[in-house]
Amino acid sequence: MTSITQEDVLLILRLLDESAFDELHVETEDLKLSARKHGKGIGLEEASLAESKSEPAITREPILTEVQDQSLSAMKSAGSNAEAQLPKQTGEQSAASQGLVPIKAPMLGTFYRTPKPGAPPYVDVGSLVNEDDPVCIIEVMKLFNTVKAGVRGRIAQICAEQGQMVEFQQTLFLIEKIHEEKDQPKASCA
């Protein structure tokens, strides 16, 4: 029985990505692979009966954590030299999974970063925002609609241009989410 290579794994992932299914399980004599779409994570585990007799073809630690759709298609485009790409993918993965959340345009209109001409902008890159903080205005025929952040975090990127038309659901900002309980082990309250 030939062991599974990284290329095989990529092929399997590609099949999953192109399929309508959310999950995929592959079992061979000495390997069990489970893959899931939509960021639920992919784990590799050896079948218990083949308890590490030979060197496993793939490292035992999960090669991809929080796989998202985009990364699957990125891998798809990586094509033939996918093997070389794999470790890099893992790096990009962590960047993508840092939790950048888009603020999308609730309507088509003209994008303004300031409450009125000459005023300072609502937010800049690096600004901290709460859910209810206004971040921009979208004007539709002299009607000014204030857009709120909708999420707590730090403005990582401004994706629309001042005074330009934005379409419905166009990404206006990317927000780096801030988690309150981040890395804080729960103190025992008992």
Next chain:
Amino acid sequence: MKRISCLLVANRGEIAVRIIRACQDLGIKTVLAASEADRESLPAKMADRVVCIGPASPTESYLKVGTLIMAAVGSGAEAVHPGYGFLAEQPELPEACARYSLIFVGPKAEQIRQMGDKILARQMAKDLGIPIISGSGLIQDLGQAIPAAEKLGYPVLLKAAAGGGGRGMKIARQPKDLEIIFTEASAEAYAAFGDSRLYLERFIPRARHIEIQIMGDQHGKIVQLGERDCSLQRRYQKMVEEAPSPVLSSDLRAAMGEAALALAHQIQYENAGTIEFLLDQDGMKFYFLEMNTRIQVEHPVTEMITGRDLVKEQILIAGGRPLSFSQEDVKLKGHSIECRINAESPQQGFRPCPGRMDLWKAPRGDGIRVDSHCYTGYFVPPHYDSLLAKVIAWGRNRLEAIVRIQKALGDFGVTGVETTIPFHRFLLRNPDFLQGAVHTRWIEDVLLKEFEQHGRDYLC
């Protein structure tokens, strides 16, 4: 005169495709205003640019004047074509266009208003000596409706003052009917037009629906391009249209054309419009019904027999060009028939059937034209009207046109969604239709009953 180099298409479906084609011919770039549900549609693939204007629901996208204006301004379009339906007959759109220095491809807001009020339009026609069906003024309540109906004589039609297209229209055969339908009709009128006002009209049985195509430029020139016979309707929705009408004498045709021109001149009408008449077949008398201030679904049959591209003409006129032809140049040649193919199940009371199209094989052939936005794999969204395609045939005479359209509908291959194709196949072989002996209620009163019995044979 303004040169249009980029035009916003404020519509969807087959008419969006039709407008984009006309623009491509004229060397005009197009921006399609598309809802989220239409981002992958055929017009979206054809347009030079697609701008997403909102979610699928029309009230959140295609019916938002401000959003469409912003889409036009933001994308650098100089003109807006409204197509038909949606905002095509809302004066607010041309008004907003004017405020933002955009060219509206259609009439002036004022002209839409004048013809939008059906009671006012009737009065205008009457003043010009154009016959109108005897009717009442505005009816406030049932108390006024009963004596007014008595005066006209039953059966009477209850109609919405604010609009046409059969919405808010009900027939009462006796005073008892009136009590029931008055509330229904006013509620329906309110739902359709935001205006519950009604009026009464004498009902003419066995009537034909005949309309005259008008085209006017900004320099006071107006021409008429002959009639279309749209008598084949189901619940006031047209299913088959043809030009010329199989029953109109040349005298009657000329008289109706003159009446249409008189009305259009009265309001110095600009751009494409249609003046609808009812023809009482018993005395061969015609009556003014209403005017539609837009391009119509069935405009291709007129194009086929006149050789004129009405949508291109609309765009050129809107840019200030004079009409490219005069009344003397309008020559009717041959005969044309159009069948509207809807995503509806004729076996199940014409229930709409949205869904994925597994196969779309449109017919081709001499004298056959198919206006459609469909393709194999297209998903018919459930949010909009069910029109999938218009199959249009031209022949040197009516018989040749019928034979060609029969063949075309026989060749039409659609699977995945149910369509009205089998119903059209059935209709096109009916002896009454072949003889032209039909009226506006013929489909409902006669043909549908026969279809229930024999329609299965035409499924395949």
